[in-house]
Amino acid sequence: MKLLLFDIDGTLLRTHGAGVRAMLRAAETTLGERCKGAEINFGGSLDPWIFRQIAAHGGYDASEALHQQFRRLYASLIEEEIERGEKRPEATPGVLTLLARLRVEQVAQVGMLTGNYAETGVIKLRRVGIDPDWFSPTIWGDAAPDRPGLVRAALSQVGALAHDTIVIGDTPRDVHCAHENGARCLAVATGGHSVAELRAAGADRVVEDLVDPSPLYEML
Ligand SMILES: [Mg+2]
CATH class of the missing domain: 3.40.50.1000 (HAD superfamily/HAD-like)
Known part of the structure; x- marks a missing residue:
């Protein structure tokens, strides 16, 4: 088969960007505002890797505890970002x-x-x-x-x-x-x-x- x-x-x-927006918001809340402006090549990347890249951009320590916090927040923000987006998924x-x-x-x-x-x-x-x-x-x-x-x-x-x-x-x-x-x-x-x-x-x-x-x- x-x-x-x-x-x-x-x-x-x-x-239409809802996932990326939710991720960046979650990172800014979990880690701090230095995550702003992180230009990550999201396409084809793994979500845990993206988190580490955003953290590295801000110069933050990406501990597993923070990763799990980020992950939970991202899941709660994505629906909100989908709703506020100009185009629906x-x-x-x-x-x-x-x-x-x-x-x-x-x-x-x-x-x-x-x-x-x-x-x-x-x-x-x-x-x-x-x-x-x-x-x-x-x-x-x-x-x-x-x-x-x-x-x-x-x-x-x-x-x-x-x-x-x-x-x-x-x-x-x-x-x-x-x-x-x-x-x-x-x-x-x-x-x-x-x-x-x-x-x-x-x-x-x-x-x-x-x-x-x-x-x-x-x-x-
Ligand atoms: Mg893809």
């Missing part, structure tokens, strides 16, 4: 149809691999009508210290082989985490990266969005 590993942000959905084009089709056809095991903390990833998914229970395995951002480690966690959890696995993601980091493990990557340009950038990163296939599922089916 093939294994699909869908990324969340920029791939399944877009929060939305599933990316074609995603809801594709997920429905994959669930019916069962041509592959449909899993998730994301840098999100579980509790905030679930909030984002539910907001756009995606049920987290549709995915197995679900690999969250604290399952390993880096993204390639998340892929290894997914493979070992279901006993899948790397060459049967396709990571579906929107950043060069998604491409690299797949390739570092011998898996393939279908890259989608619905996040912050263009088709050209994702091609340059070496993605096996690159699509504008998931409206036309045939490139994915060809890879299967």
Whole structure:
């Protein structure tokens, strides 16, 4: 059985900045105002890593106790930031149809691999009508210290082989985490990266969005 590993942000959905705003607010409250202006490359990053980067920007000591405090506050602020945003979170084009089709056809095991903390990833998914229970395995951002480690966690959890696995993601980091493990990557340009950038990163296939599922089916 093939294994699909869908990324969340920029791939399944877009929060239009609500997640980033909530994170920065949580960091400023937990650590201090020197977190302001932290320019973190959020795309494809793991949430615990982002916290450490914001802390480093402010010159703060990122203890595990503070990390847990930040994580709790972030989860409580994200709903608020979603509500106050000009645009509501939305599933990316074609995603809801594709997920429905994959669930019916069962041509592959449909899993998730994301840098999100579980509790905030679930909030984002539910907001756009995606049920987290549709995915197995679900690999969250604290399952390993880096993204390639998340892929290894997914493979070992279901006993899948790397060459049967396709990571579906929107950043060069998604491409690299797949390739570092011998898996393939279908890259989608619905996040912050263009088709050209994702091609340059070496993605096996690159699509504008998931409206036309045939490139994915060809890879299967
Ligand atoms: Mg992403």
